[in-house]
Structures are given as structure tokens and as C-alpha cells.
Amino acid sequence: MQTIPLVDVKAQYAPLIPELEARFREVLDGGKFIRGPHYWSFQEEAAAKLGVARTIGVANGTDALVLVLDAMEIGPGDEVICPAFTFYATAESIARRGATPVFADVDPATMNVDVGDVSAKITPRTRALMPVHLFGRPAPMEELVELGLPVIEDAAQAFGAPGVATLGAVSTYSFFPTKNLFCLGDGGLVATSDVALADRVQMLSFHGSRDKMDFDFVGYNSRLDELQATFLRLFLTHVDDWNRGRREAAARYAELGLGELVELPQDDPAHIYHLFVCRSPERDAIRAALTEAGIASATYYTTPLHLQQALRFLGHEPGSLPETERVALENFSVPLWPGIPVETQERVVDVVRSAVGAVTRA
Numbered sequence: 001m002q003t004i005p006l007v008d009v010k011a012q013y014a015p016l017i018p019e020l021e022a023r024f025r026e027v028l029d030g031g032k033f034i035r036g037p038h039y040w041s042f043q044e045e046a047a048a049k050l051g052v053a054r055t056i057g058v059a060n061g062t063d064a065l066v067l068v069l070d071a072m073e074i075g076p077g078d079e080v081i082c083p084a085f086t087f088y089a090t091a092e093s094i095a096r097r098g099a100t101p102v103f104a105d106v107d108p109a110t111m112n113v114d115v116g117d118v119s120a121k122i123t124p125r126t127r128a129l130m131p132v133h134l135f136g137r138p139a140p141m142e143e144l145v146e147l148g149l150p151v152i153e154d155a156a157q158a159f160g161a162p163g164v165a166t167l168g169a170v171s172t173y174s175f176f177p178t179k180n181l182f183c184l185g186d187g188g189l190v191a192t193s194d195v196a197l198a199d200r201v202q203m204l205s206f207h208g209s210r211d212k213m214d215f216d217f218v219g220y221n222s223r224l225d226e227l228q229a230t231f232l233r234l235f236l237t238h239v240d241d242w243n244r245g246r247r248e249a250a251a252r253y254a255e256l257g258l259g260e261l262v263e264l265p266q267d268d269p270a271h272i273y274h275l276f277v278c279r280s281p282e283r284d285a286i287r288a289a290l291t292e293a294g295i296a297s298a299t300y301y302t303t304p305l306h307l308q309q310a311l312r313f314l315g316h317e318p319g320s321l322p323e324t325e326r327v328a329l330e331n332f333s334v335p336l337w338p339g340i341p342v343e344t345q346e347r348v349v350d351v352v353r354s355a356v357g358a359v360t361r362a
Helices: 009-030 037-050 061-071 089-096 115-120 141-145 195-204 226-236 239-255 283-292 309-314 322-330 342-361
Strands: 054-058 079-083 100-104 126-129 152-154 170-174 188-192 276-279 331-334
Touching: 009 226, 037 054, 037 188, 037 226, 054 061, 054 195, 061 089, 061 152, 061 170, 061 188, 061 195, 079 089, 089 100, 089 309, 100 309, 115 141, 188 195, 239 276, 239 342, 283 331, 283 342, 322 331
Parallel strands: 079 100, 079 126, 152 170
Antiparallel strands: 054 188, 170 188, 276 331
């Protein structure tokens, strides 16, 4: 039986392999592997794509968050409000800086952070808000900005989503290989139109220095390497087409009737579907049927951040974020990538229909 993957990254880059090999050879021949010409060019091209003044390429998406918090001098005694329904790195970066992650519940319709709950949790110690553009759907940025605090956009899953990066003080990205814009390894990015903040992030990522001779800050060694930068420059020219392909695949699931069987992700014109995450009280039965049929699926954040062992010191108990905990119990994703074959999606829907029918008859 042929296995259907959750994401087929190779299907995206396979047509580009000859050019990727040529770029690899160019870097190999040039002998410049750190902060070379592609590193600087990618930063300029990414800034133009995102509509910001500056970007800084760093080693990964988690470093991007930590560097921003450091550059904003957020640390012990400070609070940063973020969702608990997200990847651990969001809160980890806050705690790593010695600040306190304050968790807000999510909007059940979008699975993004709930603005009302964010507003209710602001205190005199709140230094910033850190919404996540979850699964490629932009968070409600206009309402969050109106709360009057700096907004750090965790856009790890949303490169290229319209409007992302333009309203917050700063945004951060991951180029992990399954992301909308990906590299062939690890990589991350900080994007901002605050030039002073960009300068500080750039220096912090390079040991707190401009020239590795004089050091203004205690910094980090977190740089996007030259090979990944040259690959990203190529992929950057395709990301809009890839995002359109994701939206087309998402719309096709609705056309095929998947929404009659499970709750589909709420669409938005700016949603670029990093993942296609559905909801159902019958999640486990549906996933078991998919597995039996050779179709990959996944669940996300099934133990939300406020209940993770590493963050128990914050004192949260089950039931404290009810919508977050409900989403954690019901969410699951089905295969989606740019160019996913129609027959693959038809097969997914057929298996889900059979699984839901079996549960109904039982």
C-alpha cells in the first residue's frame, strides 16, 4: 500500500534540484560560508518581500525570538502574553530570557489567540504581546496593536501571508524544512522596520559585535549560513506560487465535502495553510482509519504549554484555559502541500467519510 505523507517537501524542491546544485557549487567554489554575499542579499530580498526596512538571518526560528526579546531588553520581572496553543519555542524563548510567559486562551473559531483574554491579562509588568500566526492564519493584529503594547509576531508558520510583518513591532520566522518558505536545514529570520532594533539584533546574533573586534553586548553566535541563504534566495522567488497552491488545496478539501464530516479550519483571504488542521470529537477514530489506509496525519500541542512539565512552575491547572484544552483534544491535520494530487485529496476524504460513518453507526 502506498503511503501518503502529511507534507511532501521534496515535491516542492525536486524541480529545482539542478539550480540548487549549481548554487551549491557556486558557494563551494567561492569558499565563503559565513556572512557571504548570499547572506546579505537574502536579507535585502526578504525585507522587500515582507515590506519592512530590515531583516536579519539567524540560525533558527527559536533564536529569532530570543534575540528579539534580548534586543528589547525583556527579562526578569517582565511579562509577555502569548497563546498556550502553539509550539513550545514561543514560551520557551520568553522563559529563557528570565521573563514570565502569561498564557491567553484561543478563539475557538480560528485557534489563534483571543484578543479579549489578552486584554484581560495585561498588567503593569506586561512588556510585550507575542501572538502566533498559527498554521498560516494571521492573528488579529489590528486589535492586538490597539492594546498599546509592542507586538512581537511569531510568524514561524506564516511567511508570505498578506499583512504579516507590517503591523507589529517585529516579526520572526522559521525556515524549518516543512515551513511555507523553507531551507534545506535550519534557519530563521527577524524582520522589522525599527532600524535601531534591527541593528541590535544583528549585533547580538554576531557575538554582540559589528566587526568581531569590539563587543558592545554579551551576544550569541546565531547566523544563517551561506548555503542556506542561497537556497532561500531561490525558494523566495517561488513562495507566492507555493502559498497559492496551498490555498487551492485547502479550497479543494471543502469542495470535496470534508467540511460535512469534520470542522475545517476557518478560511481568511490571508490564510496560507502551513498545515491543514481540522477538528473533530472523533479525532482518534478518524486518525486510526487514516493510518490503516496508509495516510499520514498528525495532532498538535496535545499537551498545551500551560500544562507542560517544564512550565509547571507558573502554577496553571487543567481547566484554566478551556478553549485551548478543547482544541488540543480535537485537532488533527490531513495531507496538504502545494501541488498535492487531486486523487490524493479524494482518497483522504473517502477514508474520513468511512470513519465518521462507522462511528455514527456504532
